[in-house]
Amino acid sequence: MVTDTVDGRIDVGHVRDIPPGGDLLVRVLDTEVGVYNLDGEFYAVRNYCPHRGGPICRGVRTGTMMPSDEVGRLEWGLEGRVLRCPWHRWEFDIVTGHTLFGIDKRRLIRYEVSVENERIYIHLRPEELRRLNGSGDEAKGDGNGHDG
Numbered sequence: 001m002v003t004d005t006v007d008g009r010i011d012v013g014h015v016r017d018i019p020p021g022g023d024l025l026v027r028v029l030d031t032e033v034g035v036y037n038l039d040g041e042f043y044a045v046r047n048y049c050p051h052r053g054g055p056i057c058r059g060v061r062t063g064t065m066m067p068s069d070e071v072g073r074l075e076w077g078l079e080g081r082v083l084r085c086p087w088h089r090w091e092f093d094i095v096t097g098h099t100l101f102g103i104d105k106r107r108l109i110r111y112e113v114s115v116e117n118e119r120i121y122i123h124l125r126p127e128e129l130r131r132l133n134g135s136g137d138e139a140k141g142d143g144n145g146h147d148g
Ligand code: FES
Pocket: 049, 050, 051, 052, 053, 054, 056, 085, 086, 087, 088, 089, 090
């Protein structure tokens, strides 16, 4: 479990640990966070499905069929950017946190990620910082992905 924080951020590894297209599941405080490298940009989401709390980061990482204006034209896209929950197969965009089908407002619980001196840092969410500082707030998200 990673608990050492500096300025509210946690070092989760070297950039070579997660090459482009790669991912890593890390333990942060009392939860798990999936860290993803999408074409050199890093993203992090809590391993908690906003539908009913399933382990979304342990589901399939895939893409999706893209909308098309042309009848019969089928185009695959967003490869590696879509997380499909293993419990009920809801799919979410890692980058935006939104569901793919767009009829539900719940979002993935995302973390800010930064890279400094080739180290990857996850920035704790405000509720986690409060809990770490002893206020007693719960670290669990409200499931809607809102910050704060
Ligand atoms: S808990 Fe993830 S889709 Fe239902």
